[in-house]
Amino acid sequence: MKTIDGHPFECKECGKCCRWGGVVRLSKDDIKRLSGVVKLNEPEFLKRFTVPHGTEYVLKNKDNSPDCIFLEENQCAVYRMKPWQCDNYPQKYDPRCPGFGQTKESAMEDRYKEVVSNMNERFSSLQQAEKAVVDKLYKELAKGAKTANVMSKAVEEGVDSFLSEKKIKVASLDDLFAFNRVDENHLIHKSTRDLWAIESDNTGDVHIARLFDNEGDPIKG
Structure with missing residues (x-):
């Protein structure tokens, strides 16, 4: 080709x-x-x-x-x-001709829009700050992607990784060795200084959730 x-x-x-x-x-x-x-x-x-x-x-x-x-x-x-x-046709790009495929950049852009749409549907319950983090992650991952498919996979895996790290189930006090307690409801990560909230659900399970501002940046303690 x-x-x-x-x-x-x-x-x-x-x-x-x-x-x-x-x-x-x-x-x-x-x-x-x-x-x-x-x-x-x-x-x-x-x-x-x-x-x-x-x-x-x-x-x-x-x-x-x-x-x-x-x-x-x-x-x-x-x-x-x-x-x-x-x-010798075509001598230059002709948008009428079906033989022309997309450029790598336009293919990535179309795939990016598709992924964003899918992700927005999956994460429709996210709060504003969490959505800002997800959107920032899209953009960062897309910068280094070489092809549309690689970019798509990186975005989806990256977002899933973010969500898995956003909230952690606490099984024992050993799970909190990397944190210092600030007050009854908050922790600070010792190395990143990110602020985390302590939550419990209706089953009695305890989770800690990283907190973000409206720009999608972690709140520091």
Whole structure:
């Protein structure tokens, strides 16, 4: 697969470029070669298959249609001997052509939007500060991602990692060796100085949850 103007390109043989009604200019070599293909002398070939265009000749379109005169059932009837202009299409990026794929950047952007949408649905119950953390994580992970799929995986795994670290179930006091207690409801992590809240649920389980400000940054104690 070749790349044109930063876009990957591979001909799909869909015939769309033969239906746009553009001008296909013929060189002298094209005229000589195509005359032989249709078994006509050059003057007769020019009369039946071309129209004058300034000092040149261009291929006719089919009657009442933008289709090239050589297009038959979605295939070029002179494919192996087609004009130089057709053989070298495209010379530059053409958004009408299905053969062009997305650039890596646009593919990443589309995949990023899809991941964000999925994550927003998954984490719709998050508080504002938690959502800010998740959004910040998206952006940081996307910076270093090389492809759309790698970026997507990194984002999803990174967010899951964040959520798993945001709240920790406390099974014993040994789980709190890395924290100092500030008051009845709060702890400070000894190394990061992040502030954590002590919570309990209706089953009696105790958790500690890291606290964030509205910008998504951990609150320091």
